[in-house]
Amino acid sequence: MPHLSPAVRAFDALAPHFDERFSGWESVAAQRRAVRSALLEAFPEGASLIELGGGTGEDALFLAERGRRVLATDGAPAMVARAAEKARAAGLADRVAVERVSLEEFDSWSAARQGTTFDGAFSNFASLNCVTDHASVAHGLARLLPLGRRALLVVFGPSCPGEMLVLLARGEARAAFRRLARSPARARVGGESFTVLYPSPGTLARAFSPWFRLQGTRGVGVFVPPSSAEPAASRFPRLLGALERLDRLAARPLALLGDHVLCDFERTSIPA
Numbered sequence: 001m002p003h004l005s006p007a008v009r010a011f012d013a014l015a016p017h018f019d020e021r022f023s024g025w026e027s028v029a030a031q032r033r034a035v036r037s038a039l040l041e042a043f044p045e046g047a048s049l050i051e052l053g054g055g056t057g058e059d060a061l062f063l064a065e066r067g068r069r070v071l072a073t074d075g076a077p078a079m080v081a082r083a084a085e086k087a088r089a090a091g092l093a094d095r096v097a098v099e100r101v102s103l104e105e106f107d108s109w110s111a112a113r114q115g116t117t118f119d120g121a122f123s124n125f126a127s128l129n130c131v132t133d134h135a136s137v138a139h140g141l142a143r144l145l146p147l148g149r150r151a152l153l154v155v156f157g158p159s160c161p162g163e164m165l166v167l168l169a170r171g172e173a174r175a176a177f178r179r180l181a182r183s184p185a186r187a188r189v190g191g192e193s194f195t196v197l198y199p200s201p202g203t204l205a206r207a208f209s210p211w212f213r214l215q216g217t218r219g220v221g222v223f224v225p226p227s228s229a230e231p232a233a234s235r236f237p238r239l240l241g242a243l244e245r246l247d248r249l250a251a252r253p254l255a256l257l258g259d260h261v262l263c264d265f266e267r268t269s270i271p272a
Helices: 006-022 026-042 058-065 077-089 103-111 134-144 161-169 201-208 237-250
Strands: 048-051 069-074 096-100 120-123 150-156 185-189 192-196 212-220 260-267
Touching: 006 077, 006 185, 006 192, 026 058, 026 150, 026 212, 026 237, 026 260, 048 058, 058 069, 058 077, 058 096, 069 077, 077 096, 103 134, 134 201, 134 212, 150 201, 150 212, 201 212, 201 260, 212 237
Parallel strands: 048 069, 048 120, 069 096, 120 150
Antiparallel strands: 150 260, 185 192, 212 260
């Protein structure tokens, strides 16, 4: 068993119950649909992709069913095992490969795969918020993506009014404004404590430079509520549907107010 960071240990412990916990939440499903729409738009059928922080493989399986090939990486052994099991059960093991690679070791892992390239990369639901060295991740990605290829990376937004309102209503004032502090915030999942960062897209772009250029951002969950509003939010599917439609209109102009922000990076000509 490799050394696991606190965040990886937390999600490793959560892996057996991860899908059951989150799959029934309509707000999560709405945000995932927004990300998947962007992924299908960015990466054509037949594309070979690498996923960072792939979890139990939900997005990798979705893309594989639609003609893409995905190498899903994650630092948590139990997440990797669950994703591989799901790929086999779905008959997609030829399109979804799974490997245990944490973000902390991604740069050295990619260096060992010299000559391997992908048509694009993606990461959904904020795995990048759980690491501090984004430049190392960027350098690792740069080894794997040729000039002009895209990396769609979904991180927590730097300011989410929806989360603020939910947490203030619960009397959790300190947590409500944690994203604005720009300092690491404490989180606890699966009995493990770890820190979460909330970098702005601009801060992330500086960390990914000079190997990547930020081409644009989209808000994910601008009006659709965050998962902290669950399970109550799922009791109002018609309202959520209306908010999801508003999100499609507001995704670009109000990107920085989303629960998540999709950062669209393009590989530059600077060698890794």
